[in-house]
Amino acid sequence: MESWRRRLAESITTPEEIAERFGTDPALLAPVARRYPLRITRHYLGLIRSVGDPIWRQCVPDPQELEDDQLPDPLDEERLSPVPGLIHRYPDRVVWLVSNECAVYCRFCMRKRRVGCPLRGGDGGTMHEALRYIAETPQIRDIILSGGDPLLLDDEHLEQILARLRSIPHVEIVRIGTRTPVTLPERITSRLCRMLRRYHPLYVNTHFNHPREITPEAARACARLADAGIPLGNQTVLLRGVNDDPAVMTRLMQRLLAIRVRPYYLHQMDLVRGTGHFRTTVWTGISIMEGLRGHTSGMATPYYVIDAPEGKGKIPILPDCATLQGDTWLLRNYRGETIKYRDPVG
Numbered sequence: 112m113e114s115w116r117r118r119l120a121e122s123i124t125t126p127e128e129i130a131e132r133f134g135t136d137p138a139l140l141a142p143v144a145r146r147y148p149l150r151i152t153r154h155y156l157g158l159i160r161s162v163g164d165p166i167w168r169q170c171v172p173d174p175q176e177l178e179d180d181q182l183p184d185p186l187d188e189e190r191l192s193p194v195p196g197l198i199h200r201y202p203d204r205v206v207w208l209v210s211n212e213c214a215v216y217c218r219f220c221m222r223k224r225r226v227g228c229p230l231r232g233g234d235g236g237t238m239h240e241a242l243r244y245i246a247e248t249p250q251i252r253d254i255i256l257s258g259g260d261p262l263l264l265d266d267e268h269l270e271q272i273l274a275r276l277r278s279i280p281h282v283e284i285v286r287i288g289t290r291t292p293v294t295l296p297e298r299i300t301s302r303l304c305r306m307l308r309r310y311h312p313l314y315v316n317t318h319f320n321h322p323r324e325i326t327p328e329a330a331r332a333c334a335r336l337a338d339a340g341i342p343l344g345n346q347t348v349l350l351r352g353v354n355d356d357p358a359v360m361t362r363l364m365q366r367l368l369a370i371r372v373r374p375y376y377l378h379q380m381d382l383v384r385g386t387g388h389f390r391t392t393v394w395t396g397i398s399i400m401e402g403l404r405g406h407t408s409g410m411a412t413p414y415y416v417i418d419a420p421e422g423k424g425k426i427p428i429l430p431d432c433a434t435l436q437g438d439t440w441l442l443r444n445y446r447g448e449t450i451k452y453r454d455p456v457g
């Protein structure tokens with residue numbers, strides 16, 4: 112067994128183990144853990160400093176998960192699936208859900224409806240169908256491997272997927288979305304990186320939500336990927352009681368750049384059942400973006416996006432910084448000053 116598998120097997124998976132360690136009541140968490148799976152790696156567990164802190168909130172079940180009355184799949188991902196596991200929403204790119212397993216089951220997950228459940232159809236058959244759809248659809252040039260977490264697959268299985276994708280001429284780039292640098296940094300082995308670098312152009316988008324997640328181990332995992340020539344991006348979810356604070360978010364984005372990870376998206380929480388207690392207002396997101404824009408490196412500033420219901424797509428939300436008045440643009444800079452700007456007449 113590879114050592115990351117052993118580390119994963121040591122994870123906490125029951126409310127009793129949480130109770131034992133933190134002195135909480137396991138009876139409160141048991142119904143939640145029966146409804147939505149629980150797993151916390153030793154690495155991630157070690158980042159908790161106190162009950163209810165930003166790390167705790169992300170990984171420990173909360174009875175509020177059972178109170179929410181939203182839809183399980185508001186983005187209509189299942190309806191947009193031409194074959195099981197493939198989401199084709201935009202013209203030139205698809206999301207391929209190659210795994211339903213994650214190292215840590217995040218309580219705010221947008222795919223709560225399926226993570227931790229067996230992969231439907233059995234992977235051999237669905238893999239064949241998905242590959243055939245991609246091969247027969249020449250407008251697809253960008254494949255996003257997601258899940259669950261694709262890096263919970265073994266190197267051999269992942270390599271098989273990458274090799275098959277690379278044999279399709281119109282597939283230009285492959286992206287992998289993974290939270291393992293944060294939750295199971297042991298997964299980013301040099302063996303994995305040696306394999307991945309044979310399938311360029313390859314991008315990895317990871318998922319840090321709080322500056323405390325940027326540990327020396329996570330930094331080393333990201334360095335290994337970056338040293339394999341893989342550009343690293345980050346997708347953060349805006350979460351109440353975790354990172355809904357301009358100072359925390361600024362620190363997170365700055366520290367990501369310091370480990371060679373470029374902030375890509377800041378996601379407004381989707382209206383997914385079981386995640387209501389994490390939701391913030393859009394105003395919170397806008398004020399956080401105002402706190403970033405101009406105050407720190409432009410490279411530290413992600414796009415703030417709302418994924419519109421019914422699969423209508425991601426929409427960037429920009430602070431209101433340009434209005435046209437007659438033939439003059441009124442521009443607002445990061446200090447709140449208004450600057451007049453006129454297009455040269457041409």
Ligand SMILES: *Cc1c(COP(=O)(O)O)cnc(C)c1O
Nearest residue numbers: 198199200201204205206255425
């Ligand atoms: C987010 C997403 C993509 C990728 O969008 P980009 O803006 O290109 O990163 C593709 N398909 C689906 C269904 C998505 O949700």
Ligand code: SF4
Nearest residue numbers: 213216217220259290
């Ligand atoms: S790692 Fe991603 S897919 Fe897995 S539980 Fe967390 S948010 Fe969901």
